[in-house]
Amino acid sequence: MFTSHLTPEQVFTPRLAEVNKEMYVSRPHLEKALKTALRGHLHLIIHGESGTGKSWLYKQTFQNSGVSFMVANLANASRLGSISAELKNLVDREEGTEKTAYTEAKSAGVSAGIAKADLVHTGQYQIGKMEPFEGCLKHLHELSKGHPSILVFDNLEAAFTEPLLKELADLLILCDDERYSKYKVKILIVGVPSGVKEYFYKTPHHATVANRLVELPEITRLEKSECDALVNRGFSDKLKYAIDDLPALLKHVGWITDRAPQVVHEYCLELAFLCEDSQRITITDISQADDDWLKKSQYYAYSVVESHMNERDTKAGRRNQTIYALSLCEGEQFKATEVEELVRQEFPESTVGTILNLPQMLSQLSKGERPLVRRSPKGDAFAFMDPRYRMVLRAMLKKNEERVEKRPISR
Ligand SMILES: Nc1ncnc2c1ncn2[C@@H]1O[C@H](COP(=O)(O)OP(=O)(O)OP(=O)(O)O)[C@@H](O)[C@H]1O
Ligand SMILES: [Mg+2]
Structure with missing residues (x-):
C-alpha cells in the first residue's frame, strides 16, 4: 500500500502560529x-x-x-x-x-x-x-x-x-x-x-x-463546505488514509467541533493518531476518537458539564434532558421557548401533558461556581459560558429513548 510521508502532526496543527499553506482552507x-x-x-x-x-x-x-x-x-x-x-x-x-x-x-x-x-x-x-x-x-x-x-x-x-x-x-x-x-x-x-x-x-x-x-464582520465557525474541505484534504489528500464512510465522517466532525477551525484540527489530530497504523478510518475509530479527544483536550469542559448533570437518574432526568437539548441548539443564543420545544421533540413520552419550567431550569444552569450557560445582556436568552461546552455536550451525551446517558471517560 502506498503510504504518505506526512505525519498526523504535520497535517493537523491546532495551535500553529504560522499558516500551513497546504492546509489553509480559503474563506x-x-x-x-x-x-x-x-x-x-x-x-x-x-x-x-x-x-x-x-x-x-x-x-x-x-x-x-x-x-x-x-x-x-x-x-x-x-x-x-x-x-x-x-x-x-x-x-x-x-x-x-x-x-x-x-x-x-x-x-x-x-x-x-x-x-x-x-x-x-x-x-x-x-x-x-x-x-x-x-x-x-x-x-x-x-x-x-x-x-x-x-x-x-x-x-x-x-x-x-x-x-x-x-x-x-x-x-x-x-x-x-x-x-x-x-x-x-x-x-x-x-x-x-x-x-x-x-x-x-x-x-x-x-x-x-x-x-x-x-x-470587519465577526470571524466565526467555518462554512460547512470549508470544514469538509479541511477534513477531506487532511485525511485523503495529505495522509492518504482510506475512509470507510466519508459522508459520515464529515458530518460527525462538523457536528462535534461546531466547525471551529482550531477544534477541527484538534479532533482530527486525535483521529489521525488513532488510525496511523491501519491508515484507515472506520466507524469504530470515530467513536474512539471522541473518547480520546474528550479525555485529552476537553477534560475541564467535561467536568463542568458533569457537575451540572443529575446525580442520580431521576424519573425523566429533566435536567439532563435540558442539557441534551442545549447540545442541539445551533445559534449562539437560545431562548427558553426554543429549548423547551427541543426537549418536547426529543423526549415526547416523558414530557407529554407536563409543565416544563425551562426558564427556571436554564437559570439554574447559569448559577454555581462553574456555570454552563449565561444570560444574554438583554436577559431574554442564554448562551454557553464557553463555546467549547456545546462541542463537549455533543461528544459526551447520548440519548437512550427518554433518558440521557453520558459517555464515561477514564481518568
Ligand atoms: N482557514 C483555515 N484553514 C485551516 N485551518 C485553519 C484556518 N484558520 C485557522 N485554522 C486552524 O485553527 C488554528 C487556530 O487559528 P488562529 O490561530 O488563526 O485562531 P485565532 O482566532 O487567532 O485564535 P486566538 O484568538 O486564540 O489567537 C490554527 O492553528 C489552524 O490549525
Ligand atoms: Mg490569534
Whole structure:
C-alpha cells in the first residue's frame, strides 16, 4: 500500500502560529471583506472567538496579496510593560536579521560592498535609533516599497490595562500626523469579541478612536463546505488514509467541533493518531476518537458539564434532558421557548401533558461556581459560558429513548 510521508502532526496543527499553506482552507467571504477594507482609509479591527482563525486569516490574506505586515503581540506588550517595548523588539529583530545577512554576505565574500550599500540605502541600521513606533512604520514602508502596509496588534484582550489602552489609542491617533502618515501604514487590531467590546468601552478618547476604525464582520465557525474541505484534504489528500464512510465522517466532525477551525484540527489530530497504523478510518475509530479527544483536550469542559448533570437518574432526568437539548441548539443564543420545544421533540413520552419550567431550569444552569450557560445582556436568552461546552455536550451525551446517558471517560 502506498503510504504518505506526512505525519498526523504535520497535517493537523491546532495551535500553529504560522499558516500551513497546504492546509489553509480559503474563506472567500472574509478574505474579500479584509481585502476591501484595506483599500479604505480607516484602520481595521477584526474580532472572533479564540481559535476561529483570525490570525491565519490575516496572515494568509496579506501574504497572498503581497501586503507587507508586521505583528506586534499585545500579550508581550503587557508582559514588557508597554507597546513601545514590544515594537522595539520587532525593530531589533528585523535589524538583527539584516545584520546577519550582511555579515554572512561579507564573510562569504559575496558582493559585500553592494550588500552594505543596500543596507545604508534602505536605512536598516537607522530604524533602531528611531523611536520604536516610527521605526516599525519606516521599516514597513521600506519593505513594501511605498505600497500600503500593515502593522498588526494581535491579542487585544491581553492589553486591558489603562496605560496600554491609552498607548494604543495614542498610536492610532498619531497615524494621522504627517510625520507618521507618510509611511502609509495601516493598523489592524485583532481580538476576541468580548475584548473588542470592552476595548471600545474602556479606551480613552473612545469616540476619536472608533472614528478611525472599521470593524470587519465577526470571524466565526467555518462554512460547512470549508470544514469538509479541511477534513477531506487532511485525511485523503495529505495522509492518504482510506475512509470507510466519508459522508459520515464529515458530518460527525462538523457536528462535534461546531466547525471551529482550531477544534477541527484538534479532533482530527486525535483521529489521525488513532488510525496511523491501519491508515484507515472506520466507524469504530470515530467513536474512539471522541473518547480520546474528550479525555485529552476537553477534560475541564467535561467536568463542568458533569457537575451540572443529575446525580442520580431521576424519573425523566429533566435536567439532563435540558442539557441534551442545549447540545442541539445551533445559534449562539437560545431562548427558553426554543429549548423547551427541543426537549418536547426529543423526549415526547416523558414530557407529554407536563409543565416544563425551562426558564427556571436554564437559570439554574447559569448559577454555581462553574456555570454552563449565561444570560444574554438583554436577559431574554442564554448562551454557553464557553463555546467549547456545546462541542463537549455533543461528544459526551447520548440519548437512550427518554433518558440521557453520558459517555464515561477514564481518568
Ligand atoms: N482557514 C483555515 N484553514 C485551516 N485551518 C485553519 C484556518 N484558520 C485557522 N485554522 C486552524 O485553527 C488554528 C487556530 O487559528 P488562529 O490561530 O488563526 O485562531 P485565532 O482566532 O487567532 O485564535 P486566538 O484568538 O486564540 O489567537 C490554527 O492553528 C489552524 O490549525
Ligand atoms: Mg490569534
